[in-house]
Amino acid sequence: MVQTGKEHRTPEASLVVAGLVSVRVAVSALHQPLLAFALLEQDPLPVVRAMLLSLHDDELLAAKKRYTAVRSAWNAVFLPLRFDQIFFVCAWHAIVGASQAMKQHAGLTIAVASAGPLQRRWLTTRPVWHAGELVAWCVEIALHAQDPRELLVVTLTEQNMLRLVSRDSESNLSD
Secondary structure, three states: OOOOOOOOOOHHHHOOOOEEEEEEEOOOOEOOOEEEEEEEOOOOHHHHHHHHHOOOHHHHOOHHHHHHHHHHHHHHOOOOOOHHHOEEEEOHHHOOOOOHHHHHHOOEEEEEOOOOOOOEEEEEEOOEEEOOEEEEEEEEEEHHHOOOOOEEEEEEOOOOEEEEEOOOOOEOOOO
8 A cells, every 4th residue: 555645544443442352262072173152242141041931841842852942042142143243263172182282372362343232242152062961151241341452361161161951951041
């Protein structure tokens, strides 16, 4: 680009960042190490619960139908998103032979342009299989509580994982 003496501002130059979020995954035994996720402006859990509660008990009797209903309800929060609003992060702990440095330090860093109407975002993954259970993550991020120049690290672990359908096919979302 040639400068003409006039100040030239690109759209990127005027971008105000609400926060920097680094996403890491410290979980092994995942069926697939690539996790799809989005940063949602609203907590998706009430929507998922409402969808599951709207189903009749007889529709959920069979374990396969229960699994399908839970997976469909969870994935429904991703339907209104554009393709550029869905991100991917690799769970290096789930890859046999990955170096210890990759497991400890690799992740994905995202600049969040807007904190959203509630000054929060919910990092929400699509459901994946972990050790025979269908699981997902939904981690609340309070962007107003941090300096936008500081890196906020969100680590997805077994401790903050939501077990959607356990081995005995019971849903933990309809409590």
